[in-house]
Amino acid sequence: MPGVVELHDLTLTGGAFGGSGDGGGIRVRNAPVVLVGVTLTGNAATSGGGAWVGSSGSLTLTNVTVSDNTASADRRRRDAG
Numbered sequence: 001m002p003g004v005v006e007l008h009d010l011t012l013t014g015g016a017f018g019g020s021g022d023g024g025g026i027r028v029r030n031a032p033v034v035l036v037g038v039t040l041t042g043n044a045a046t047s048g049g050g051a052w053v054g055s056s057g058s059l060t061l062t063n064v065t066v067s068d069n070t071a072s073a074d075r076r077r078r079d080a081g
Helices: 075-079
Strands: 005-008 011-013 016-022 026-028 032-036 039-041 044-047 051-053 058-062 065-067
Touching: 016 026, 026 032, 026 058, 051 058
Parallel strands: 005 032, 011 039, 016 044, 026 051, 032 058, 039 065
Antiparallel strands: none
16 A cells, blocks of 8 residues: 655646646545645646546645636546446
8 A cells, every 4th residue: 555645835836737637736546645735726637627536546635725727628528428
């Protein structure tokens, strides 16, 4: 089992995951991640502009601001079928 990744008191901004990428600010796949006092702003991706969490990962947020991120795909529509 992977260890916990913790990020404290920082800003993740300007991240861009193009193509078919997920998670412009942060992408969590196979580990638990904890964000404390973090700001996710101004990031872009196909899905999860600010943050994307895969089925094997987890993301815990404490005192986190998520604003002004963009995602270009509507996953709800694509995954609905």
